[in-house]
Amino acid sequence: MLRAWRAPLAAGAGAGAGARLRRGAASEAGGRQPLAEGGYRDSVLLPRSRFAAQLPGRLQPDTELETQQKSGFSELYAWQRRRKAKQEFCLHDGPPYANGDPHVGHALNKILKDITNRFYMMRGYKVHYVPGWDCHGLPIELKALSEVKGAENLSPMEIRQKARKFAERAMEKQKSAFIRWGIMADWENCYRTFDPKYEANQLRVFHKMYDKGFIYQDYKPVFWSPSAKTALAEAELEYNEQHVSRSAYIKFPLLKTPPKLTSVIDGSSPASVLVWTTQPWTVPANQAVCYMPDSAYSIVKCTTTGEYFILAADRVESTAAVLDTQFEVISTCKGADLADGSCAHPTIPGRVSPLLPANHVTMAKGTGLVHTAPAHGMEDYSVASHHQLPTECLVDESGYFTEAAGPELQKKNVLEEGNEAVIKMLQAAGSLLKEEKYVHSYPYDWRTKKPMIIRASKQWFVNTASVKAAAQEVLKKVKIVPTSAVNRMLEMLDRRTFWCISRQRCWGVPIPVFYQKNTGESLINSIFLFASVDGSSPASVLVWTTQPWTVPANQAVCYMPDSA
Template sequence: MTDTSEKIDYSKTLYLPQTEFPMRAGLPQKEPETVARWQEMDLYRLMRKDAAGRPQFVLHDGPPYANGNIHIGHALNKVLKDVITRSFQMRGYDSNYVPGWDCHGLPIEWKIEEQYRAKGKNKDEVPVNEFRRECRDFAAHWIQVQTEEFQRLGIEGDFKQPYTTMNFHAEARIAGELLKFAMSGQLYRGSKPVMWSVVERTALAEAEVEYHDHESDTVWVKFPVAESTALQDTFVVIWTTTPWTLPGNRAISFSPRIGYGLYEVTAAENDFGPQAGEKLIFADALAEESFAKAKLGYQRLRDIPADELGAITCAHPLKGLGDGYDFAVPLLPGDHVTDDAGTGFVHTAPGHGREDFDAWMDAGAALRARGIDPAIPFTVDDAGYYTKDAPGLGPDREGGPARVIDDKGKKGDANDAVIKALIARDMLFARGRLKHSYPHSWRSKKPIIFRNTPQWFVYMDKDLGDATTLRSRALKAIDDTRFVPAAGQARLRAMIQDRPDWVLSRQRAWGVPICVFADEDGNVLKDEAVNQRILEAFETEGADAWFAEGARERFLAEKANEPWTQVMDILDVWFDSGSSHTFTLEDRPDLKWPADVYLEGSDQHRGWFHSSLLESCGTRGRAPYDTVITHGFTMDEEGRKMSKSLGNTVVPQEIMAKSGADILRLWVMTTDYWEDQRLGQNVIQTNIDAYRKLRNTIRWMLGTLAHDTGEDVAPADMPELERLMLHRLAELDELVRKGYDNFDFKRVTRALLDFMVIELSAFYFDVRKDALYCDAPSSLRRRASLQVVRKLFDSLVTWLAPMLPFTTEEAWLERYPDARSVHLAQFPEVPAAWRDAELAEKWRRIRQVRRVVTGALEIERKEKTIGSSLEAAPVVYVADPELQAAIADRDMAEICIVSGIDIRHEAAPAGAFTLDEVPGVGVVFARAGGQKCARSWRYTDDVGADPAFPDVSARDAAALHELQALGRL
């Protein structure tokens, strides 16, 4: 045959990777195009059609609030949900994701009120339903904005038909759930101290309160003992950080478990307060600290036992102020009293604190027996002003009533007025300032107060007719629920165990009303016909029907002449979202009740998880979910809370615009999301670097598979290295599926990244490049390797699809241009028969030897002794018998990517390269002999053996002959 080598460009005879899948991702430009394509093809509907008839898996969306652009917390939350729903969808389930929005409530009202103020409009002069319409329009606008932002993140769901709490059907269902509580006797009107925002003029739920440092006035106040011969002219001293609550004082609480003593002042250095000879009662553990604060000398006279304390009645320290406070103040035992701080006595104002209220109510019978009126005063109104129940400080005060907090959340003059009155009556023992954690409204960020107001509540401990209570049902439901992480169970349980009755009413305009009629005593009208008229109206007209002119007469009909009052309070928005399981899971035929999963931030133990649990347990006897998953919050890279003032916020829109949504999603997948996470430019860059390696691995597979004919080789006929990769696929298949089942995305991501970068790119692909590029078309080794790369691609890309939907879609369509979407595929079946633990152990040892060889060659590269490992033919000393057995009959030159190798079963000589972690192996560098093959670049002794191709090895010459016969040369 004539020599044709001079005419051949050998690079064109190699099966080099060929792909249009770019190395540079260009995600910020490409991802929006992919979103548009998904919307045009209606991917969501195609997914539903493909999943028809499969078992359902439902993650119910906790609704974000429709009042602004999404933030990083939204991005984290939605990505986690999307990964869960996609992973179940691709594993044989119908995993339908229906996004939702919370639309009612104060934040939106505030926005509309701000617009009114800017225009000089008065909200009170605007018809309520006109105001509500503007709130509805505002929410609708932000739902559309957030929809686009969520879709830009790659979130797939029913964005054309989401659920919203302001939908007419949803409002009717929320009202219906409220009426279930009313009809079952669980709803009642009560007068209790509730958390109240003066700034917002409404009651608040626990979930609407956060704690910040706040500096308060503190006072030690003397209560004169009024009825005790032995303790005549003695004072009981209390300590409080809320002097403004003293007009509401009705008792003093003490603890029978604490030791108390009678003390006498021996010396005084103060300008006001006790003087020498005064006698006062303190908890012994706190006396020294209290006297020091007042700069007093003292001596202890005797013990004051609990039974003596319980018999004491004091006078109010404000007695004589105005026309009030001329009543007895009893001492009551209380479990909440400690001697950790203060005086060991707790000033008890039942209108201003839950524990105070409970202590007062528990003592009701005893109070009446002592001739004490148990009525609770209303000392502070909704604007924070003292009322007539605070004589001398309310409307009868010269200059008008004092105020606790003003409209801007600033301290009013109430504390100063009370302290001034105490000093004037010589009832102030000492005063000071204290910086402490204090409740604030999470919306206005302003301090709140506790005030006694008529509100609507749901009983936590009322027998529901089956020997259960709402509390006991909820606690059992918690025990029956899976929590991820498990600590969430104890957290929610503790909140349910200790929570007071559920206050449902809010004094606002935008929301679902507490649509009941009540008499003057708070008894609710229980009339199914009335209820039916209300619900039918809400279904067609929305909750606006309650506020329309003539609504009372319309709903009461023949009962309109009876003395029923239409309640105009609004439902707590947590009741709205807590009812969402009814108008989504129950009412949509493409969903099911209960949900498989609820997933939100850990703050929702006191929010959505909590209200959903109570609502469902109160109406259905169990939780609306089987599993609760919680995630932490995102901090900056230094672990600080993100805030605009610190300038450390990370905006998801900016990350997507600069790096792409898949980078943001990869960050979510690599975090311990159930803890607080950190995010900043360095963290983003780390994920960009990891993404590039992952993308390049996918790119190499696509390029290699350009030459794939689809031919299969039986696993039993494959070389060991291919069977090893199939074994690893089988192992990973189990890990990936269990990881997705356990919502442990970091484990899945870490395993796949390590496999792709360490085991594939740096090992398997590296070893097999020569065979894949250079072997003849008929080569079993090449055909088996192509088949394995095909299996690897299909598995890895589908496994990654829930996490990186854009990149995997791009790769899938590059590989399968006629496919509709990778997101319509299923995880491929990976036969368990591919597992071969014995083979894996053998290759673990082979790779140990390889590590030493590659380590030795890397030194030669750095010293520029060689440019390529193919220039080497090292001598490898293997003294370990197990390693000797593992590499026996192996082509270690191929495995180590060298042109030749000399294996010697003996100890390495001095100076050989070794690794401490691989004892018994040493390497001495040697150059490869023979000639360099012009096609494969290997150095061999058979270059020129075939005269037709005198500058290539025999292996490459044979391959060229095959190509020539196929007409490809």
């Protein structure tokens, strides 16, 4: 056996040595001899297998199933669980969405986990791996409704029923594929997030977090998807690097000159502050103009019109070039010198926009002065909260201006004809200096692939600021691959102070809150919550009526808030 194995090795080595000698002779002769095609083939030892390198698509499922059956993969998980082992390796399965057919992403996820599990099994561990599915959420609802004609006419209960059936079908398809691939798992006891016990546990955790002050309701700007009509978290966004916005340079006429600038701006010529925005549709919601206190600002005179403008000193030349004019610098001051000044709103007569300090103002683009609409910006909202400015939202759930925006804008889509209408209003008021297309990175809904907006609305939030320090310390103890991801996660935790958890959709675990019909005041307590979610035995509320015939028309059950 030894000689039989060594013989081809020696032959291969001899052939390789001969080839080297021949090449050496050729080099000495002053030329190179081309190696015959396949010349290295006989000198390299490779394993030989009867497995086909590639299978036609129609044969692949049957071959996979045959391999799985012959290898006993379906019995492998139960077999290794019966072994006597001193240590257990538990891999928690981050679940896939039950929203479609299995694809290469599923394969990558499951096969990498299977390699890990089998590695530990071969080392003598008892492996614990229970797969599951995320059965709720917008991806499933959208997919389910895409199969239904007239989906907009369905009731919430009908939407839930269709979404559940769709999720069940998707899970069966994915599960059969995972089993066919030979994934070692406890396929008889998979978890599904719409199981009653799973939902009950979710709601119990919700109530514990609420009791500890980690969950609260607030009216503030959030990422909003007009195409899906719901609030989204930052993780549900993707960024389109080629999005085209209609940017605008706008002047806000000074109503009250900052006291420290009265010697420079005497009122003999019109004076304005210059702002730049990529979202002109937000201008009707403007409540202020912000500046950076520590930066330098210039008062310039336009050589074309004679008007005075205020803008960042670093942005004078670039802004003049964009506006195709020349600015004569009259004076330069600190941003703090703009304090106590105010401007006239460019489209709403009688509204005053104060000049306010803010640390989020940058000098990288624009004019160094930021138009501030608290209902449509996170930093804008912070400024408004500090200075007690209104945060009125003039945009509805579908992304259209409401009646409060005025007859010129009402029922217009803010990203389309609404934007155009605001630009025309700025032109008519003489406030628009220039409008141009601007290509930049912009957030999109990663499911509908449509642009997002930032819109103030009443939502439920997790107060991540209160657990930030503890989360960062725990995260440092977790082994993360690749290690470069650690800093990114720590940075994300540091800057994120809240997480929006409510969604305006039908298919999901409900937030267990009752609302007072007239005032909208929320009510949440453990009595209502645990009576409704405890799956161990049926739970009901008891009512008494002298008119049973009215029961078919029932719409609600009422209680006395102050009674025991």
